[in-house]
Amino acid sequence: KLEERIPVKHRDELGRLSGTLNALFDRIHGFIQRQHRFTADASHDLTAPLTGIRSSAEVALMKERTPEEYRQSLENIIGRTDKMQAIVDDLMTLAGLDAGPRPAKSAELELSKLAEEAVNRWQAPAANEDIELTAEIKPGVSIFGEPEQFDRLLDNLLSNAVKYTPPGGKVNLTLAQQDGEIIIRVTDTGIGISPEHLPHLGERFYRIDRRVEGTGLGLSIVQGTAQIYRGGMEVESAPGEGSTFRIILPDGSGS
Ligand code: ADP
Numbered sequence: 001k002l003e004e005r006i007p008v009k010h011r012d013e014l015g016r017l018s019g020t021l022n023a024l025f026d027r028i029h030g031f032i033q034r035q036h037r038f039t040a041d042a043s044h045d046l047t048a049p050l051t052g053i054r055s056s057a058e059v060a061l062m063k064e065r066t067p068e069e070y071r072q073s074l075e076n077i078i079g080r081t082d083k084m085q086a087i088v089d090d091l092m093t094l095a096g097l098d099a100g101p102r103p104a105k106s107a108e109l110e111l112s113k114l115a116e117e118a119v120n121r122w123q124a125p126a127a128n129e130d131i132e133l134t135a136e137i138k139p140g141v142s143i144f145g146e147p148e149q150f151d152r153l154l155d156n157l158l159s160n161a162v163k164y165t166p167p168g169g170k171v172n173l174t175l176a177q178q179d180g181e182i183i184i185r186v187t188d189t190g191i192g193i194s195p196e197h198l199p200h201l202g203e204r205f206y207r208i209d210r211r212v213e214g215t216g217l218g219l220s221i222v223q224g225t226a227q228i229y230r231g232g233m234e235v236e237s238a239p240g241e242g243s244t245f246r247i248i249l250p251d252g253s254g255s
Contacts, residue, residue, distance in 0.1 A: 057073065
């Protein structure tokens with residue numbers, strides 16, 4: 001047999017090589033499958049509002065309508081266009097993250113200031129929902145990176161915390177720096193998340209309740225951003241007990 005004619009040493013090497021190749025093949029296969037699913041999900045989520053736009057326009061054109069009916073059709077069209085715009089914006093952000101860190105577009109950022117500004121941006125929307133938004137921000141924390149990426153990361157976490165917390169609840173943002181790490185923590189007293197969903201939260205288009213407005217891309221942007229700065233996202237949550245999202249970044253990351 002061929003195998004017996006190969007010296008043992010080389011047989012071991014061949015075995016190792018074939019193991020490495022198989023592992024590589026599995027990774028490529030997984031990657032291609034995820035790309036297929038991503039394209040299918042993106043097309044699906046863009047088709048729904050597009051179909052709505054087409055049917056609103058058809059309804060408006062079918063017969064003579066009152067000004068109020070025309071207005072209604074146009075408002076439907078604008079609402080669905082906004083929905084498509086939100087998906088496309090998030091997809092562009094993800095495409096930017098896929099390109100990896102861009103040192104030319106990066107600068108030394110005062111993360112403490114960005115966090116404070118983000119909390120200020122969300123004060124009014126939180127108050128509108130009767131949610132108390134508080135912050136504990138360590139001053140002088142800085143990081144080398146792109147300001148828009150951190151603004152979006154903070155906005156996505158605060159937007160989710162406000163969206164998934166019923167009136168009367170609380171949201172807190174903490175920025176800390178310890179043991180060579182920068183930690184951004186957003187805690188809410190909201191609806192919480194069941195354990196079976198937790199491992200999937202960073203996946204693109206993953207949404208638990210499709211009746212709630214959203215693109216399902218917010219947390220994949222958060223996780224993707226943390227990853228290009230060599231950090232990660234951790235989630236602790238239980239249904240009815242609120243959620244805590246922790247973004248952990250190595251101090252001095254990106255530089
Ligand atoms: P979406 O645009 O749907 O909010 P995200 O990627 O931001 O998408 O979040 C994915 C899903 O995770 C959401 O659909 C929601 O079910 C759940 N989720 C995110 N943040 C929270 C939170 N703070 N509390 C409860 N559920 C959350």
